[in-house]
Amino acid sequence: MATVSAARPPKLRSRPRARTLASAAPEEVADGVWVLRGGLLRTMNVYLVRDDERGGVLVFDAGEKGMAASIVAAATPHGGISRVVLGHGDTDHRGSAPALRAYADILCHPDAVGQAEGSGGRDYWRMEELPLDVRMLHSFTHRFIWDGGPVHIDGTVREGDRLAGFEVIDLPGHAPGLIGLWRESDRVALVSDCFYMNDMHGRPQPPSLPLDCYNLDTEQARRSLLKLIELRPAIACPGHLGPLTGPDLIAQLEAAAAA
Ligand SMILES: [Zn+2]
Secondary structure (H helix, E strand, O other): OOOOOOOOOOOOOHHHHHHHHEEEEEEEEEEEEEEEEEEOOOOOOEEEEEEEOOEEEEEEEEOOHHHHHHHHHHHHHHHHHEEEEEOOOOOOHHOOOOHHOOOOOOEEEEHHHHHEEEOOOOOOHHHHHHHHHHHHHHHHHHHHHHHOOOOOOEOOOOOOOOOOEEEEEEOOOOOOOOOEEOOOOOOOEEEEEEEEHHHHHHEEEOOOOOOOHOOHHHHHHHHHHHHHHHHHOOOOEEOOOOEEOOHHHHHHHHHHHHH
């Protein structure tokens, strides 16, 4: 397994202007759940979940590395970060996690540890299937903008574990050990990259399965999307753009799974 330092990094010294550039102000999308939209195109979602068990807020997904100070600043009025749970270990979901380890433990599914502590997904992506311009842009952004590098994982979570009033659900396929958080009482699902609402250029699109070249196993990703549909969410919060709400939510997800 990859060797990544278990030493805690120093806490961040953050400047308000840099934080404004890195992400928008948090928006409440459900009771005690906020989305922080980061990145230049504001497509990188990090969720803050009120954590009554531990105090503070649980951070779900860690976005790109430049968002770390914004995440800390957004969590501070709620009592700080209780724990960070990665929806999966890809570069644009672990981005700020190395810096956030100054504040809290980083957790993920056992099957995501290899990616989070290792290549961040690059060993199973098939970039050669993308158009050349997208390939060049993505290899640049993954390396210089998104990825904060390998992160030491402090503990693991599995399907059925309860965290901050949510239940962990397995949604693998796009990435190994991809998990979501599900709250049955108001049917809120935080689903990381179970489906995409942006295309390969970052532009908005209807919900779709992630592109095959970025998936470990697209058919498994389809089964995970069908599993999400069976839960009948009232709001589905993906890793990029969204959230998906409204009376046609299920029909939109069904169309994505059938494509
Ligand atoms: Zn992603």
